[in-house]
Structure formats: structure tokens, C-alpha cells
Amino acid sequence: MTGAAPPALLRMEGITKTFGSARALDGVDLTLRRGEVHALVGENGAGKSTLVKIMTGAYHRDSGEMWLDGERVDFDTPAQAQAAGVCAVHQEIHLLTHRTVAENVYLGREPRRWGFVDWRRMNHETGALLAGLGLDIDPRAVVGTLNTARQQMVAIARGVSLGAKVLVLDEPTSSLSPREVTILYDLVRRLKAQSTAIVYISHRFDELYAICDRVTVLRDGRLVSSHDLASLDRLDLVCLMLGKSRDALRAGTTAFGEQRHAPAASLTAPQPPLLRTEAIARGSRLRGVSLEVAAGEIVGVAGLLGSGRTETARAIFGAAPSEQGAVYLGGRRLDPQSPDDAIAAGIGFVSEDRKAEGIIPELSIRENLTLAALPMLTRFGIVSRSRQVEIVERFMRRLGIKAASADQRIRELSGGNQQKVLLARWLCTEPRLLILDEPTRGIDIGAKGEIQALVNELAASGLGVLMISSELEELVEGSTRVVVLRDGRSVAVLQGDEISQQAIIHAMASERAPAAQDAAS
Amino acid sequence: ARKDAGAYVVGFSQMESDNPWRLAETKSLRDEAGKRRIQLVVTDAQGQTAKQVSDVEDLIARHVDLILLAPREYQGLAPALQAAKAAKIPVILVDREAAGTPGVDYVTLLASNFVEQGRRAGEWLAAQTNGKANIVELSGTPGASVAADRAKGFRDAIAKYPDMKIVASQTGNFSRATAQGVMQNIVQSLGKQITAVYAHNDEMALGAIQALAAGGLKPGHDVRVLSIDGERAALEAIDRGELGATVESNPRFGPLAFDTIDKLRKGEKLPPKILITDRFFDRDNAKQFIAEAY
Amino acid sequence: MTGAAKPARVAAPPSPPAWRRLVPGPAYAAVAALGVLVALNALFTPNFATASNLWNVLLQVSTVVLVAVGMTLVISTGGIDLSVGSVMAIAGAVAAVLLDRGMAVALPAALIGGTLVGVLNGALVAALRVQPIVVTLATLIAGRGLAQVISHEGELVTIDHPGFALLGRGHLGPIPYQALIALASVAAGVFLLRATPFGRYVLAAGGNPAAARLAGVPVQRTIVSVYAASAFLASVAGLIVASRLGASDAAKIGQNMELDAIAAVVVGGTALSGGRATVLGTVVGALIMQVIATSFNMLLVPYSWSLALKAAIILLAVYLQRPKRV
Amino acid sequence: MSTTSLPSVAGSRFTGARALGLLLRSGAVVALVAACIFGAMRYYAFATPENVVNVLRQNSMLGLVALGMTFVILTGGIDLSVGSLLAVAGVVAAMLSTHGSLPAIAGGLGTAMLLGIVNGVLIAKVRIQPFIVTLAMLIAARALALAATAEQSVTVSPDASALSWLGRGELGPVPLPVALLVLAYLIGWTMLRYTRFGRYLYAIGDSEDAARLMGLPVDRIVIATYALSGALAGLGGIVLAARLGAGQPVAGTGWELDAIAAVVVGGTLLTGGQGGAGSTLVGVLLLGVIFNLFNLEGTISPWWQWVLRGVFLLGVVIVQGRLQRRLTHE
Numbered sequence A: 001m002t003g004a005a006p007p008a009l010l011r012m013e014g015i016t017k018t019f020g021s022a023r024a025l026d027g028v029d030l031t032l033r034r035g036e037v038h039a040l041v042g043e044n045g046a047g048k049s050t051l052v053k054i055m056t057g058a059y060h061r062d063s064g065e066m067w068l069d070g071e072r073v074d075f076d077t078p079a080q081a082q083a084a085g086v087c088a089v090h091q092e093i094h095l096l097t098h099r100t101v102a103e104n105v106y107l108g109r110e111p112r113r114w115g116f117v118d119w120r121r122m123n124h125e126t127g128a129l130l131a132g133l134g135l136d137i138d139p140r141a142v143v144g145t146l147n148t149a150r151q152q153m154v155a156i157a158r159g160v161s162l163g164a165k166v167l168v169l170d171e172p173t174s175s176l177s178p179r180e181v182t183i184l185y186d187l188v189r190r191l192k193a194q195s196t197a198i199v200y201i202s203h204r205f206d207e208l209y210a211i212c213d214r215v216t217v218l219r220d221g222r223l224v225s226s227h228d229l230a231s232l233d234r235l236d237l238v239c240l241m242l243g244k245s246r247d248a249l250r251a252g253t254t255a256f257g258e259q260r261h262a263p264a265a266s267l268t269a270p271q272p273p274l275l276r277t278e279a280i281a282r283g284s285r286l287r288g289v290s291l292e293v294a295a296g297e298i299v300g301v302a303g304l305l306g307s308g309r310t311e312t313a314r315a316i317f318g319a320a321p322s323e324q325g326a327v328y329l330g331g332r333r334l335d336p337q338s339p340d341d342a343i344a345a346g347i348g349f350v351s352e353d354r355k356a357e358g359i360i361p362e363l364s365i366r367e368n369l370t371l372a373a374l375p376m377l378t379r380f381g382i383v384s385r386s387r388q389v390e391i392v393e394r395f396m397r398r399l400g401i402k403a404a405s406a407d408q409r410i411r412e413l414s415g416g417n418q419q420k421v422l423l424a425r426w427l428c429t430e431p432r433l434l435i436l437d438e439p440t441r442g443i444d445i446g447a448k449g450e451i452q453a454l455v456n457e458l459a460a461s462g463l464g465v466l467m468i469s470s471e472l473e474e475l476v477e478g479s480t481r482v483v484v485l486r487d488g489r490s491v492a493v494l495q496g497d498e499i500s501q502q503a504i505i506h507a508m509a510s511e512r513a514p515a516a517q518d519a520a521s
Numbered sequence B: 001a002r003k004d005a006g007a008y009v010v011g012f013s014q015m016e017s018d019n020p021w022r023l024a025e026t027k028s029l030r031d032e033a034g035k036r037r038i039q040l041v042v043t044d045a046q047g048q049t050a051k052q053v054s055d056v057e058d059l060i061a062r063h064v065d066l067i068l069l070a071p072r073e074y075q076g077l078a079p080a081l082q083a084a085k086a087a088k089i090p091v092i093l094v095d096r097e098a099a100g101t102p103g104v105d106y107v108t109l110l111a112s113n114f115v116e117q118g119r120r121a122g123e124w125l126a127a128q129t130n131g132k133a134n135i136v137e138l139s140g141t142p143g144a145s146v147a148a149d150r151a152k153g154f155r156d157a158i159a160k161y162p163d164m165k166i167v168a169s170q171t172g173n174f175s176r177a178t179a180q181g182v183m184q185n186i187v188q189s190l191g192k193q194i195t196a197v198y199a200h201n202d203e204m205a206l207g208a209i210q211a212l213a214a215g216g217l218k219p220g221h222d223v224r225v226l227s228i229d230g231e232r233a234a235l236e237a238i239d240r241g242e243l244g245a246t247v248e249s250n251p252r253f254g255p256l257a258f259d260t261i262d263k264l265r266k267g268e269k270l271p272p273k274i275l276i277t278d279r280f281f282d283r284d285n286a287k288q289f290i291a292e293a294y
Numbered sequence C: 001m002t003g004a005a006k007p008a009r010v011a012a013p014p015s016p017p018a019w020r021r022l023v024p025g026p027a028y029a030a031v032a033a034l035g036v037l038v039a040l041n042a043l044f045t046p047n048f049a050t051a052s053n054l055w056n057v058l059l060q061v062s063t064v065v066l067v068a069v070g071m072t073l074v075i076s077t078g079g080i081d082l083s084v085g086s087v088m089a090i091a092g093a094v095a096a097v098l099l100d101r102g103m104a105v106a107l108p109a110a111l112i113g114g115t116l117v118g119v120l121n122g123a124l125v126a127a128l129r130v131q132p133i134v135v136t137l138a139t140l141i142a143g144r145g146l147a148q149v150i151s152h153e154g155e156l157v158t159i160d161h162p163g164f165a166l167l168g169r170g171h172l173g174p175i176p177y178q179a180l181i182a183l184a185s186v187a188a189g190v191f192l193l194r195a196t197p198f199g200r201y202v203l204a205a206g207g208n209p210a211a212a213r214l215a216g217v218p219v220q221r222t223i224v225s226v227y228a229a230s231a232f233l234a235s236v237a238g239l240i241v242a243s244r245l246g247a248s249d250a251a252k253i254g255q256n257m258e259l260d261a262i263a264a265v266v267v268g269g270t271a272l273s274g275g276r277a278t279v280l281g282t283v284v285g286a287l288i289m290q291v292i293a294t295s296f297n298m299l300l301v302p303y304s305w306s307l308a309l310k311a312a313i314i315l316l317a318v319y320l321q322r323p324k325r326v
Numbered sequence D: 001m002s003t004t005s006l007p008s009v010a011g012s013r014f015t016g017a018r019a020l021g022l023l024l025r026s027g028a029v030v031a032l033v034a035a036c037i038f039g040a041m042r043y044y045a046f047a048t049p050e051n052v053v054n055v056l057r058q059n060s061m062l063g064l065v066a067l068g069m070t071f072v073i074l075t076g077g078i079d080l081s082v083g084s085l086l087a088v089a090g091v092v093a094a095m096l097s098t099h100g101s102l103p104a105i106a107g108g109l110g111t112a113m114l115l116g117i118v119n120g121v122l123i124a125k126v127r128i129q130p131f132i133v134t135l136a137m138l139i140a141a142r143a144l145a146l147a148a149t150a151e152q153s154v155t156v157s158p159d160a161s162a163l164s165w166l167g168r169g170e171l172g173p174v175p176l177p178v179a180l181l182v183l184a185y186l187i188g189w190t191m192l193r194y195t196r197f198g199r200y201l202y203a204i205g206d207s208e209d210a211a212r213l214m215g216l217p218v219d220r221i222v223i224a225t226y227a228l229s230g231a232l233a234g235l236g237g238i239v240l241a242a243r244l245g246a247g248q249p250v251a252g253t254g255w256e257l258d259a260i261a262a263v264v265v266g267g268t269l270l271t272g273g274q275g276g277a278g279s280t281l282v283g284v285l286l287l288g289v290i291f292n293l294f295n296l297e298g299t300i301s302p303w304w305q306w307v308l309r310g311v312f313l314l315g316v317v318i319v320q321g322r323l324q325r326r327l328t329h330e
């Protein structure tokens, strides 16, 4: 693979990395050329992030070699890598949440005057940098007060401003809105023109085909192959990733399959809906959302970033109880004041931030999976071990959770598998209503399909599902109805054939309040 | 706490308040001040020299007329004495000495003689055992001058007797609980070899007695226990025959202190050092003093 | 759907031997350290390896174990309890002043009084979200003062009550009662953590409170319970010490106990960061510290040396169990 | 000195009114002002220059220790060893004072700093939790001080005049320890706000992982921080020894808790990344004024003093937390 043509800027060979008993990388090679955008793809847990963390000195490889500009290099710390021109914007945003945007951008190379940090210049230059990128972010804002998308853009701005030779972007778009994605594309092209090599990791194939030149595929920690992207069609790429033959794959973009839009049986019966909210409101973010979910129905929730989708979910679940309006479940007024109330009434909630609000990292899969169901597994104050084991085995099998054993710590699992465990956490409480906030964010195409198919199956068996998603495809193909939110209010309900990407975008974006800036492109 | 015009105010800087002896000392001063209708302002240094210096400064700032100082240590109180001198406030040292010259840096010292206490303990033991003993010493808080003095006096006394040996010396922190645990461990290791225990205060002796009993050695019989202080629980232990003797370290400085103050106010000349009398308690006299002990 | 199970990608590691499962995680290093210490002492310390010394060590370790079991629970929720020593003093003082009204009044009052301090700690940590180290530092200070105030303004109240004396000095055969009480607390701790929902709630609240709350874990109630349990066990320990001493010694009972308990917990392998706990490890940790203290006394090691060695052993034990860096 | 404890946007300009507003929203400042007003009204001796100088001088040593503690806590760590390091430095300085002031000061500072470096290396390189490392150092350094002196105080030689001057000298009306305190806090405040090193402390306390991934030499900074804390504790110890005229192996017992209390009362968060030097000074003075008031009152029993101190500490911290939370929610 050491082609004669353009000389390699960075070359990694035979990289191996083991975590405890799990081999994350096994003899992986990667070659980057100047001015190329190199896609790195693979399922969750294939080892993409691990590879780039080794490249940027965040992890230490067990064996293998690395060359930069033809010289052997060995980065012990990210600082060394940065000094050599290898930088990364990592998958989990790593910013200082209590510090300002400017401090984050300039951390480690603050402008100084007579040895003292020159705040004015730092703020000023950060402002200029952000404006140059088309971002309207106050350099003095504290990062923690920005929403995820803006934080992501700050992280990217920092990466760009470092002026690296090699820039890694690990799933940069997973929480960006279309407008910011466009900004990112521009950036990538500009850097490419300056002959920076870019490693681009994403689970969204559209993006790969839009900006990447070459692709390296990893599977289970091993190198599958590297190709020019132009010579590889989507289906072939998916085949390489999943290690399956072409025939084995279905054609649809999502796995919601044939049943989509099929009204559930109960919908036709003259019953009260399973869930009904009446103009629920809380603070300035949630200002009146009314929606209904029937048993056996998947109701999608669409909206721009900050439109109040997560707040809606949290209000229904009692995590941030609504201050006005009403929540009815099964015809009875519920108005949950805490998650306990909601859980007792049969509601489950998979939150959008797996790491912060989902997993208990140090606990095993078994304990994580059964956490919400513990009261049901307890007899005379003692948790029934055998029932616990039985449930865990059943759900691990049913959801295809990949792990060494049920006793493995959940933090060692890939994102997709963590998500499945969290789904299982709720499924084993046998809920009537499941709220899913971005259930497939950051999840590879294979696992995504599995989760989508699972949701579909659950709905078919009578569960009501409220599904928040930023991926319009997922909403269009999966939902029986789509509720569109705007500025904390429900503004439209699309049903049956009305559901289309254009219709949703139109409803999301029209009559936007002037304050909102994240307009869809 | 406002200063009444003309009233005589005495400040008392106590070094710590976490043991019965110190409490009895403070109480004695308070009681005597009450009797003589003198206002007494008490500060507590919590065992820290640095805080005691601060406390004296605060008393000076409060413009007390005289300061009674129970020094935490011999060293380290010079700045307090200097400040008082600069403010022309007389200082009388109570129970321990501090570096400085009587009549110059302070008026006089109302002293307990800790070395002497240790010596008396040593002599009693020598007499009781005919100069033959294997002694376990439970010493006071490491770094405290009382502990050093009581260790020294005792050693001076037994030096004359070649068969009196200190077989173990461990700290019991002046605390009954600590001494009890330490003694238990020593009993495990030395067992029947032990014939005497010398504790730097009564509290530790009481802990040691329980440890000896638990370890199958009969205190007062197999092992002679002696200590210093003369607190009530110790006198009771003597009465029960568990404790051999205790050298009094008299905490009742109240009458002596205020008598001295009176003399000073009358302009009488004072000696550089006034010793408080320490009694000696053993089988013969312990019972009769139980009621008045602290 | 895709119900078919995929083969697990990573081969399951061979399950560890039973004794290692008993003390989970890296705590086996602590067990090994204890083994080495005991072996060395048996060889070099005269009279160390005797039955009476075994009971002696158990007797002395029991109060630390009691407090450290509670501390393990607190630490595994990501908290810390500095107030245990003061709580011991409060319980001792309450019992001492009430004993003339009988054990039936004095014991419950002492236990309730001590436990209330824990409830206060827990409530402040859980509801007002004040940092545990500060809350319990404040109750450490105030509690010590309170204990003295209760104890008739700092007097050393003598306890003369044969029934109460049994608590700290009684034996069942050769086994001291207090060792049995400590054993019961260990058993209760292991049972709670392993078998009950409460145990999971403790670990979940320590591992990720936000996630735990969303999973229906009663986080606040769990935290209050944990501090209450710690204070309850400290109260029991306080009663035992008071009984052994035969006095309320409010100034000294439990002094520096918080550091001994914390040392036992971390030497035993529970991380201060929370989310993990091993009660048996804590027992091992406490035994290590006690064996060191006992053997230093028996070998008549000078005080300053014993301090330095103690520090070194704490560091070494924790070093052996530190997480691997990636 | 502004209260950097508040989530103010660093680098933005303060108007007088805004600064006052921020100040008043800091629980510690309010409590300090209240305590002073109370003291001035109740005790004729409180608001005298003499007493003010007393309070400042008495608390200058703890102030130095607490400044080092602030740095450490900003990185999300903790240093329980400061009290013992203070004793070691005092003892070493006193022992070396017969050779002159310079060796004494350099030796005391150097030893404390060296032990601080040992803390830092064990924390950053060997990766043991700060609480454990410094707990072990608390024990070990105390042992060192006791062993080196055979458990006795060591007199500071009268020949070491520069050393004595550190503890007892005066610059005009200002005692030298107070001058040192003010100087140290000015430097500390400037350092935290305007030097890279200072900013990196905040960065590490905010998220050590992020700081590392952004290329900060985290290990080196952490080691330097504990070295600095050791050195400041050492300076406190030297000033104390000079003031008392003796190096005491038992000096500084329990000061780690006082220093932590002062830092927290000031408003610096133990979780790291938020707070500052100015607020710690307020915290130190607040706790100092409380003791001063107890002494001026003179009739509160020591145990009630303990109770009051604990309750007061809780009260300030609760109020502080509420104010801070309200502020971040704005």
C-alpha cells in the first residue's frame, strides 16, 4: 500500500492496542497523504477513535510504528503530537466547560504581553477567528452555557486554529445542524487546499461521499482495506464495514422496513390515546407542547436544535416537571413530578446523552440493565439473582448485545452496545410508553438498523413510542405521525402521506423567531 | 463584654481545654475571680502555641489589666510577652515556665514542677520495689514539654538503681483510649516481664490498668502502676488497689494566682518563682481526698 | 428482526478463582499485603503469632471496622464523612450522662443522637448539594463541641454500669463482643451491597447521579441513608469505646478516627472517586493498619518511625491497586 | 481584589457598580462585613488599629498556607500535608539558623518544596489520588519533624537576624508577616489571572482529560502546583518559627482543615476549576475575625466556640452555594 505517487505525510503500521482482555486494535495500518480527506469507517467499537487517539498521543500503542514526514515519531502526550502538527477534535467534546470560548481556543498558546496573558487580544482574535468561520459566538461566553452544537463548533475552531499538518475530526457532525455542517464542509475544503491531511470519522455516509477522497475501513479492530472513495459505491462500503455480502443487506436507508406508516391496530379503536399532553410548559424553553401517542404507535418529534424536544421528553418523564399544562397517561392525569412517578406509571426514557445521563460507567452490564427494574426483581428486600441473570441473558440475546460477559463494565462497550443496554434497561420494566431521545446518535449503520428494527417491533407489539430525532430520514420512515416543535411550542402534526422531509423542514423553520440562529439551510 | 470603667479585668490565656486537669485549672481561676468580683476573660489556644500568641494579643487589644498565661511551651511565647510588655500589661505565668526573665519579661511564675513530679514517682517506685523493676513508660503527647519533663525526672530518680529498667516506652498521647490500646499490645509482647507501669498522667494509667487486666496481669499485684495528676478517678483506683500511687499535679491555681495579683497591686515585691505544693497520694491517704479531687 | 445473537466478539476471560471473586477488583493486592505483613510479624515479632494476640488484634480493630464499613458506603457514593470521630464522642457522651436512667434509655438515645448528625450530613449533601467534605468538616467541629457540652461542659463523666461495661469488655468464649458486633456490621454491609436494591442504588448514585436519577433511583434518599448509616455505626463504635474506657472522654474519643477509617477504606481498594465498593476489602485494609500499629507497639518502634512506616504502607497498598493508565 | 470565585467572564471589564454587585453576591464578603460591623458595635476594642493589625498578623501564616491550598484545589486536588510541611520548614529553619539567616530560610523553604514535589510526582506520575498521597505525607512529614528534633522545640538562633525579622519586623506600621501576606496574595492573584500557569490550573481543575488532550503538560503543572503549595506552607512555617522564636515539630497540627475551610468559605469549589486567590483571603480573614470575636467576648466556653464555629462554617457555605447556583442559573 505504500504507493509511489504522492509521498505519505503520516504513516502508521501494525498498530496494536489492548484494553484489559479486549483487543481494540490489531495490526492496523493507515497512510495519510498531504491534502487529502481520509475517511475512517467501521462499526461502533471497530477501533476508529482508539486509532486516532494513538495517532495524537492520547493513548499509547502496544506495538507498531508511526512516521511523520518520513521520520519515526513516538508521541507520549497530546502536547508532543500537537507540537509536531498532529491535532484532533475528539468524539466526546473535550472542552473546559467553566472557561470562556476564547480561553478554550487559545489554551496552551495564550497571547502574552510582557509575560502576562493578554485577554483583550485573545478575545479579539478569537472573535475574528469565529467570525471568519461564519460563526456568531461570543468569545467571552462560558463554554458550558453553549448548546452542544456550538460547543462542537468551538472545538473545531480550536482544532483549525492550531494550524495542524494532520487534523483528525472524530464524528464532528453528530450534533450539528445542517447549517453548521455546511460551515464544516467549507472549512475542510479550505484546509485541504492548504494541503492539510484530514482524518474524517463519521457514521453518516452522505458526508463521506460529499467530502472524502479515500477511505480506510476497520472491522473488529482489524484493517479491512483502504480505497479511493470514488471507486467504491455505498453498498460496497457498507459490505466492507459489516463484513457481509451485498445480498445480505437490505436496500432501505433505515431499518423501519415495510410496516412504516402502518397505523397500529389500537389507533382505529375509539380508545383514549396512551399519552396526551396539553400545552405543557416550563421556563423559557418549553412553552406549550401538545401531543398524543397511541399504543402501538411511533410518534416522531422533529425540531431544530434548542426547539425544546429534549425538554418535552424530560417534562413527560418528570425529570424536569412541567409547570403548566397537563400530562395524561392512559386517560388519567399523571403530571409526574419525578422520574419515579413516571416509571411507576409505565414510562421509560432513553436520554440523548448516553455518557452523562445514561450509563453508570463502573457498574456491569447486568447492573446497568436491571437498574430500573430492581423493585420488580426484589423479594423480601433481596434482589433475586437468578431472575436478574435470566432477564439479562434474555435481553442480551434478543438485542444482540456484544460483550465479553454480562459482568463486563458498561464503559468498556462501544456506543451502540451501550445504547442497546439502555434500551433493555427500560424494556425489562415492561413499559407502556417509551421515550427515545436521539436513540441512534453516534451509532454505526449496522447497530442503527438493529435498534430501528427493534423499536419497530416493540411498537408492533403494542408499545407506544415517542421518538426524538434529528435525522429526518429516520422520522420519515419510522413514524406514524410527526410532531414538529418550534421555539418550545408544538406547531404542526404531520400524518400519513403528509410526512416528508420537505414538509418537516418547512414546519421546523418557517416563521422562526429572530432570536434563533440555527436556521436550516 | 464591654469594659466597665474602673473594673479590674484579668485575662487568662489557657493553652488547651481537652482534659480534666486543664478544666480544673480554669475552673479554679474562674471560681476565685468570682469570689473576689474580678472580671476574668478566658481564651483557649487549643493546644497551639501560635494560637496562644494570638490569644494574648487579643487580650492586649482588649486592654485587660493583667494577663495570666498558662504557656503551651517553654519556647515560642516570646512575642506574646514582648507585646504585653510594650502595652505595659503585667503577665504572670501559670503552671509552666516560658522563655524569658522573671521581673523583666513577666512578673513571676506560679509553677508546677514537672521534673520534680517525675522524680517523686521514680523514688516511690524504687522504694516499693527495692530498686528492681521492669518498667513500661507511657509517655505524653510527643513534643509536649510536660512529657519531656516527667520523663526526665523519672529517669533521674531511677538512674541510681541498676536493676530498674525501662523495658518499653511508647506514647499514649495523654489519652486513656490510646494508652489502653498501646498497653494491650505491649502486654502481648512482653507479658509477665512487666512489673511496673509509669504513666505520664492518670488518664493513661487508667487505660493501662484496664489493658493489664484484660491481658491477665493483675494491676497493683503483678504490676505496680503509678502516675501523675491526682484526679478523682485515679484516687478511686488507688482505693481499689489497682493504682499504686499518683503524684499530685495541683491544678488549683486560683487562690494562689489571685493572692499574687493582690500583692502585685499593693506594690509588694514578688519572688521570681512561686511553687504550688503538690501532694502525694497512695493507699494511705487517697481515700480521704477523693471527695475534694477534680 | 435481528434477533439472532451474534457471537460475542471478545472471548470471555477465564473467571477468576473463588477467593478472588470474594474480594473483588484489585483488592487482592491488599489481601496479599496483609498476608506478607502477618507472615513477617509471625517470624520476627515475639509473641505475635499467639491466640491471645489474635483476639487482641481483633478487639482493637473492631471499632475501626465499624466506622470504616459506614465510611465505605459513604465513599462509594462519591462522598466522604469526616464527622465520624465527633459522632463517636457524641454517642459516648449521651450514653454517659443518661446511664443512670438505665440502658434502655441511654443506648437508644445515644444511637439516635449520633445518627441524627448523619441525617443532617446527608440532608445537606443531598438536598442543598453542599460538598460532603465541607459539610462533614463543619459537623466534625460542631459535633466535637456538642459532645463536650453534653458531657457536662467537658467533664470526663465516669461510667460505672456493669451492663454497659459488657459492650466493650465482655466476651463470648474467647471472642470479644465488640468483635462480634463489628462482624455483624461487615455482614450487613456485604449483604446490603450485594443482595439488596439499596446496594445498587448506592453504587449507581456514586457512579453517575444524573443517570441514576433518570433510571428511577431515589438518589437523595440513598445519600441520606448512607450518611445516616455511617453515623449509626460510628455511634455504636463510640458506645464501645466509652464502655471500654469507662468514661465519656468527649475530647478524645474518636479523635482522628476519620483518617484511620478513610485509610482502611482506600487501602482496602475502594476508590475515593465513588461508584465502587468493597466492604471485605475495607476489613482487610483495617486489619493491615491494625497489624502495623500492634506490631510497632510490640516491637517498641519509636513514635516517629512508626508514623513514617505507616505512611509508606498506605502509599504502597494504594499504589499496588492504582488503575492502569492507557 | 475581586472575587474571582464568581463565574465572571474573565477578562471582561469591570465597572465599579458591577464589581460591587458581584462582591455583595459573594456570601463570604457579606459575612465578613457583617461580622466586622457586629464586632465594631459590640466591642470597643474591635475597630482599633491595634486589633486590626492583630487579626491580620495572626492570620498571615494560615493565609500563606491557604493560598497554596487554593492553587491545589483549583486543579481539583487537595493537599492535606500543609500543616506537617509547615512544621518541617519551621524546624529546619530553626536548626539551620545557627549558620545564618540565608541557609535557614533557603533550607526550610527548600525542604518543604521538595516534599511538595514528592507529593506532586506521586500524584501526577504514579497516579495515586491526591487525598491519599497528601494524607500519607501529612503523617510522614510530621514524623520527620518529630524525629529531626527528638520531639523538642528548636530555638531560632538570635544571630539569624534576617530570619527573625521575617517574623517580627515591621515596615512602618505594617508587621512583616502582613506585608508578606499582602505581597503573596497580590502575586497569587496576578498569577492566576494573568499568567499561563495560572490559567492552566483552572483548565486542569475544569477537566484534566480535556486539558491533557488539548496539549497541556498536565503532569508538570500538577507537580509545580504541589511544589508551590509546599513552598507556601514552608514560608508560613518559617514566618511562624521566626515569630515564635522556635521551630516546633508539632506546629500546624490541623491547619490543613483550617486552610481548606478558609478556601471553601471564600467560595472556591473543591471540585476544581472555579474560584480564586482573593476569595480565599476573605475566607481566611472571616475565620480569623470569628476567633477574634470569641476572644474579645472572652466568656464563651471553648466547646460552645466549637459548636458555633461549625454552625457558622455550614451557614456560610450553604449561603455561598445558593448564591453561586443562582448566579450560574442566570
Ligand SMILES: Nc1ncnc2c1ncn2[C@@H]1O[C@H](COP(=O)(O)OP(=O)(O)OP(=O)(O)O)[C@@H](O)[C@H]1O
Binding pocket: A019, A020, A022, A023, A024, A042, A043, A044, A045, A046, A047, A048, A049, A050, A051, A091, A411, A412, A413, A414, A415, A416, A442, A444, C326
Ligand atoms: N478506555 C478504554 N478502556 C477499555 N476499553 C476501551 C477503552 N476505550 C475503548 N475501548 C474498547 O476498544 C474498542 C474500540 O473502541 P473505539 O472507541 O476506538 O471505537 P470506535 O470505532 O471509535 O467506535 P464508535 O463508532 O462507537 O465511536 C471497543 O471495544 C471499546 O469498548
Ligand SMILES: Nc1ncnc2c1ncn2[C@@H]1O[C@H](COP(=O)(O)OP(=O)(O)OP(=O)(O)O)[C@@H](O)[C@H]1O
Binding pocket: A144, A145, A146, A147, A148, A285, A303, A304, A305, A306, A307, A308, A309, A310, A311, A312, A352, A470
Ligand atoms: N444555553 C443552555 N444552557 C444550559 N443548558 C442548555 C442550553 N441549551 C440547551 N441546554 C440543554 O440542552 C438540552 C437540549 O435543549 P432543548 O430541549 O431546548 O433542545 P432540543 O430540541 O432537544 O435540542 P437538542 O438537539 O440539542 O437535544 C436540554 O437539556 C437543555 O436544558
Ligand SMILES: [Mg+2]
Binding pocket: A048, A049, A050, A091, A170
Ligand atoms: Mg469513536
Ligand SMILES: [Mg+2]
Binding pocket: A309, A310, A311, A352, A437
Ligand atoms: Mg435534545
